Amino acid sequence: MREEEIKKLRHVVLFKFKDSSEPAIIESLHQQFIHLAAVIPEIEAFEWGLNDSPEDLHQGLTHCYMLTFLSEDDRDNKYTPHPQHQNFVKQLKPHLDKVLVVDYWAHS
Numbered sequence: 387m388r389e390e391e392i393k394k395l396r397h398v399v400l401f402k403f404k405d406s407s408e409p410a411i412i413e414s415l416h417q418q419f420i421h422l423a424a425v426i427p428e429i430e431a432f433e434w435g436l437n438d439s440p441e442d443l444h445q446g447l448t449h450c451y452m453l454t455f456l457s458e459d460d461r462d463n464k465y466t467p468h469p470q471h472q473n474f475v476k477q478l479k480p481h482l483d484k485v486l487v488v489d490y491w492a493h494s
Contacts, residue, residue: 392456393456393491393492394430394431394454394455394456394491394492395454395455395456395457395458395460395461395489395490395491395492396452396453396454396489396490396491396492397452397453397454397455397461397465397487397489398450398451398452398486398487398488398489398490399450399451399452399453399485399486399487400447400449400450400451400485400486400487401447401448401449401478401482401484401485402445402446402447402448402482402483402484402485403448403449403481403482403483404481404482404483405483407481411481412449412481415474415477415478415481416434416449418474418477418478419434419451419474419478420432420434421470422465422468422470422471422474423453425468425470426464426465426468426470426471428455428456428460428461428464428465429453429454429455429465430453430454430455430456430460431452431453431454432451432452432453432454433451433452434449434450434451434452435450436448436449436450437449437450445484446483446484447484447486453465454492461489
């Protein structure tokens with residue numbers, strides 16, 4: 387008998403930073419995003435990576451983050467309005483050239 391599958395909501399975020407943004411600022415923003423996982427308990431899991439695809443289809447998107455939530459409520463009403471997330475977004479926006487966000491319920 388198979389255990390009931392626990393649904394997980396994946397929140398995938400990809401960034402392309404402006405060419406004018408200094409590497410030190412990009413690194414600071416990167417560290418701030420990572421830190422959100424330590425201060426927002428509704429983030430069930432967090433992972434990140436830099437683009438390493440040889441296919442050249444990334445459209446300049448370099449930084450990829452995947453956050454996991456157990457509910458839409460955790461994402462929409464706890465993570466998104468959280469003051470530290472809002473502060474991060476405010477600091478991030480002037481340095482973004484492009485952002486892509488995809489949310490999906492994971493199936494296995």
